[in-house]
Amino acid sequence: MGEKKIKKNKERCTLQEILTIIGGKWSMSIIYALFPGKRRFSELERMVTGINTRMLVKELKNMEANGIVVRKVFATVPPTVEYMLTDKGKKLEPIIDQLYQWGVEYVGDGVT
Amino acid sequence: MGEKKIKKNKERCTLQEILTIIGGKWSMSIIYALFPGKRRFSELERMVTGINTRMLVKELKNMEANGIVVRKVFATVPPTVEYMLTDKGKKLEPIIDQLYQWGVEYVGDGVT
Incomplete structure (x- = not known):
């Protein structure tokens, strides 16, 4: 029983860790916008209703650090920056869909 | 296409509304603790690692207002207070499990 309690505590810690990654106000909306495939920064900015540039930069940096998205810079003039989901990020698709x-x-x- | 864009905007708004309900630091951990059935306040306080009394009161009030949990008071001395998930709350079980x-x-x- 003692062992079970420890396992339960760990489960809840993991849920809290998960929420620090995807529980923010914008994270799921950004992930949702990336489900169909790669997006430019400016596209994400248009798609994620209500977000501002500074917040989108910050969220994408966090998501990159957490291995949810990858960022690709192309040496065009001006530079093109694209974001796409990693495999880890893509695995969230059915879960976010159900949510x-x-x-x-x-x-x-919300949707009527 | 205009119509599709509007629908997409509404979808993202709904995801943001959902996160205001269950995206808080503790909400999922509390819901998780309530999956097996009703719990007393003191049990929840023990089960949700790291939460303090004030935060638990606040979270449970929000969850009650959002129709995720119901609160039942029994006229014992001292009074017994129990919380359980509503049907709406129970529907989150498979989603939180997958998350x-x-x-x-x-x-x-987290669980190794």
């Missing part, structure tokens, strides 16, 4: 479905069913009237 | 599995696979060494 979204839950929201459609239960949260306010 | 947890994702974390086990990809986030640090």
Whole structure:
């Protein structure tokens, strides 16, 4: 029983770690915008409603550090910067989809 | 295409609404602790590692207001207060389970 308690504590710590990665106000919306494939910074800025440039830079940096997205810079003039999900990030797709479905069913009237 | 863009915007708004409900540092850990059934306040306080009394009160109030948990007070001396998930809250179980599995696979060494 003591062992079980320790395991349970670890499970909850992991949930908290997960939320520090994807529980922010914008993270899931950015991941969602990247599901279909790579996006330029300016596209993400347009797609993620309500975010500003500074916040998007910050979120993408965090997501890159956490291995959710990769950033690719092309030596064009001006430089083109593209973002795409890593395999780790792509694995979140069915989960975020279900969370979204839950929201459609239960949260306010967001999609009516 | 205009219509599709509007729908997409609404989807992202809903994801943000969902995160205001369950994206907080403790919400998922509390929901997780309630999966097996009802819990007393003191049990939750022990189970959710690192939370303090004030934060637990606040989180449970929010979750009650959002229809995730119900609170039941029994007229014992001292009064007994129990919390349990609503149907809306229970529907999160498979989603949080998958998120947890994702974390086990990809986030640090939380459960090794």
